[in-house]
Amino acid sequence: MAWNHTSTVTASSLQVPFLGNLVESLSVTALVILFTTYAILYFAQTIPLSKNEPPIIPSRIPFLGHVLGMLFQGGRYVKNLGLQNPHHPIFTLPIPLSRIYIITSPTLALPLQRLPPSTLSFTPLIPNITKRVLGLNPHTVDVISQAMDPLPGQHIGFLADMADLVKSTLAPGEEMNALLSRMEHELKSLLNAYVPPPPSQREIDLLAWTRNLVALATARSLYGASNPLEGIEGSFWEFDHGLGGLLVGICPQVTARKAYRGREKLVQSFAAWLRNGKHKEADVAPIIANRVAMAAKHGWELQEVARSEVSFLFAGIVNTATTSFWGVLQTFNDPKLLGGLRAELAVDPNSKTIEARLRDAKLLLEAVVNECLRLGSDTYSTRVVVPKEGVEVEVKGKEYWFQGGAMVQISGGTIHASKENWGEDAREFKPERFLKGVSFKNFRAFGGGQTLCPGRNFALAVVRLLIAMVVTKFDIEVVGGKIPEKEDGVLPVHILEPKERVMVKVSVRDEREFGDFGATDKTSR
């Protein structure tokens, strides 16, 4: 035993130096291979595909780094890359098998977004995005994919037809004004009926309150008193909050369970509403009746029309609600601003209706809304490079080459936060900057070009209306008296939300109801 033991020890002790050397040289070899592969990959990602491809910003993890950055840091990742590279107004992010071209200069953004859809277009992305987010069936996706970017005189597909309808209805004019009056009526009713909670439980969540106001007023204005959102608003916000997961589209029933469930509940409610012919009722806005008729004309099934209407209601509510939240918060957190707004809203003693006040004096209010949008919007305007072989375009006397199928994104977040565009105080909330006159080419909250928001004029009017009404009727104390940071680590599909909940104490400042203002004001004030 002893001998065996000794011999074993001897044998193994003989092998140790040999094994040790082997392991050592293997690990050195592995390290060399690893380092060489890394160096090759790192170098490979820095090679432009054409001499005029925009400058490349390599990532420490070749090809994957930027994708991981976007995945883990959301919109903040590209926004910060843009801010860290102000000398590159346009740059290339190499990603596996493709590129993303980022534009951070408004001077380049404007001409690029004006290029014809045969060069850069958003529409090729729509079928896939809507399929995932709205759960459209293959037949509808097929209908959507037809004639998406028709040239003059060509057959107009569903998307272009619908875009025309929405754009023309929401352009300033009679139809938009009619919709605005409905919105005003609904907001007034909601605010007149609002009873702040008793002092013992007086703190309310400001975002939840503004969301509720905008959601109900919008749904009632567009879809009438028996609208399909009534009673299931919670599902709407569940859908909204899980949109990113639905967009990723990997087994959404599991990975984005709440959003999926919320969306399906909304769809069922809209489908029942349509099935019962509610869209034909007198209090439904013409734009909705026309949208439903147009979808039917293009061969959409009822359940699919319901999905399309969920998306329209979403566009109508979400950004307006969050912008209103920031506007109310910023105003009540700054006594000077609040005083200024109240003075502005009371300028004409002979016409005290809220509409007249808004018409007569809206400069500061307009500035507040614009500043909230500037600071709250990290939105991207995204386009795909349509020619498969790539394309070279001349912008401002310089040639740029883009790879076919790659994405081109205008980074609103960078443009809005850039000191070059907005001055040293670019990060601060200073509505007065808009009173001094600013260049709106640096303002991208509504996107631009082919995808410029068709609801922008309506939305601006609604946010102003809501802030004006709240400022007139209520006093609000912001608990903690602090403006929270924005949650910019998400997919920036809409105006950024606060990182923390904002609790406020609301009390009624003026007992009179909206609507009676004109009559009462002349006598009592």
Ligand code: HEM
């Ligand atoms: C403050 C409120 C709002 C903001 C900040 C906003 C912003 C935007 C943005 C950034 C886009 C995409 C632009 C792009 O991709 O370049 C968009 C698209 C759209 N918005 Fe708005 N929006 C607001 C309110 C509204 C309202 C109230 C409506 C309708 C009543 C509306 C209807 C739409 C529609 C239908 C689209 C899709 C346009 C298309 O792809 O053809 N938006 N909006």
